[in-house]
Amino acid sequence: MKAIIAKSNIGGVITTPPSKSYTIRALLAAALASGQSRIFNPLVADDTEAAAEVLTQLGAGIKRQTDCWEVTGGNLAPPSSPHQKLNCRQSAATLRFLAPICAALQGTSCITFAPGLARRPMTPLFDIFQQLGVRSELTENSLNIHGTGGQFKSNEVSLPGNISSQFISGILMATPLASEGLTIHLTTPAESKNYLRMTIDCLQRFGINVEYDDNLEEFRVEHQAYQPTDYIVEGDWSSASYFLGMGALSGPVTVTGLNADSFQADRFMLNCLRRMGAEVIINGDSVTVNSSPLRKTDTGLNEAIDLLPSVACLAGVSAGESVITGLDRARLKESDRVTAVADNLKQMGIKVIEESDRLTITGGTPRGAVIDSFDDHRIAMAFAMLAAICGDTVIEGAECVNKTYPDFWEDFQKVGGKVSINE
Known part of the structure; x- marks a missing residue:
């Protein structure tokens, strides 16, 4: 065109x-909260539709109302059929947020994505998975993740701060599902700090307590439950x-x-x-x-x-x-x-x-x-x-x-x- x-x-x-970044964060948090949340003023666009679609496949109920999306969350699980793929389309945020969450679920998830995403960095994900003892396999445009049900081999993760903040945000969103909680150490100063603040803000709105230092280089999240809420996207x-x-x-x-x-x-x-x-x-x-x-x-x-x-x-x-x-x-x-x-x-x-x-x-x-x-x-x-x-x-x-x-x-x-x- x-x-x-x-x-x-x-x-x-x-x-x-409405904000794409906040809409996707709120959708994921609402899907992880047991009960019904309402997301007011959500962005309706390709990236947010991709997030809504994969969360529905994982078991969340998403009902589109005139002024909000009603999300019934809790008890997410990988699709029962190995042929059912979680297609993130071209949404890097959906892929990078979803992957650590799938690592904390019980069972195998197959995430697919558009060819354009395949050329974008994936290495930080595999570094995180290796430290947590999560098995995964990457093919040309799909990623298999063998979730551990929150039973990770370590309760600490280290990664550089000068990578895309989406990788750090993704692991932050998954940490409440870790059976022993998780501490995240950044080995270099964080870039895109405001995106990390957005993630922390969203987690707090859904009842998650995040401890972090002033420089946003160390984070601690205990095992805890997301709480449903009404959320307005700015x-x-x-x-x-x-x-x-x-x-x-x-x-x-x-x-x-x-x-x-x-x-x-x-x-x-x-x-x-x-x-x-x-x-x-x-x-x-x-x-x-x-x-x-x-x-x-x-x-x-x-x-x-x-x-x-x-x-x-x-x-x-x-x-x-x-x-x-x-x-x-x-x-x-x-x-x-x-x-x-x-x-x-x-x-x-x-x-x-x-x-x-x-x-x-x-x-x-x-x-x-x-x-x-x-x-x-x-x-x-x-x-x-x-x-x-x-x-x-x-x-x-x-x-x-x-x-x-x-x-x-x-x-x-x-x-x-x-x-x-x-x-």
Whole structure:
């Protein structure tokens, strides 16, 4: 599918979709809690549907109501048929959260996933399993896990902190199922600390007590039971970043449904916008960004790596030379985002120097181009920002936004974006 974007006069109000990260965490916690939980304002998208589907196969009851998902949890178990696969589709969060939980269940689970996930790191999972005495086998796009029913050979796990936080979050969510509890040691400083705070926050909402140090390098969780609860999913800062960026470029744009005190890492977008000279106004749950001349920025994104496409596109029209660092893990997303961003900016006439963990971007005047989304939702949405100010742009693979933001193109039109979709 192609999105054909003409030069647009951007301005208006949209409500950001619910957080994908919190929706998936809440679904897993609710499925592990005996009784009925209600998840209000869940994100309905490909990734969250994948999580709901595998949890249903494990025995959770999920009933979709108008304003919430009712989840009846407890007593999860692997499917009785070895031919029934737990398909995580393209959701890395679902895979990395689910795998340690399956290791704590009794019996064998077969997890499958889309080919794109197979190229993303798996080694931390196997390191965790080896320390816990859990057997597993990996084939091209499936993973067999022989769960121990929470009977692990060790009550301690060590792993580096500079891996994806999803691996650490996954083992945190599984630790209450360990018969003797579990202590997690990080051997290097944690990156993406806010994602770990999100996980701890969600666990606490479902009655799990987590002990941890100030640096988020050691965690202790005793054996305990998840408790059912009513959970409200807050708005997604990652999805909001594209429209906040449009406000800075053309605006004004107001995004509602945001928690200014959120643990979400991509709230860092506000800092980036202010550093670049944009006017940012916070009023309750809404953020308004007014257009203004943008200036260069030197920004490290190791704690908010998903913001790379948004910040890089803004740097492409900012006065001066911007340097964006801390990008190693961005090469291991749905695409190699460092190269994807660099290639597409060059297509639009922007000077970019690409290094292993950084981009140096000299701001200029972007021109219309054919943009390869690399089937990466964040690439497609970020380059829609630039397309709106220069027009004459085609974004290929535009349907990839369904992964986290199915209504993106409709919201783009709401704020004045001129787009036609060619199936």
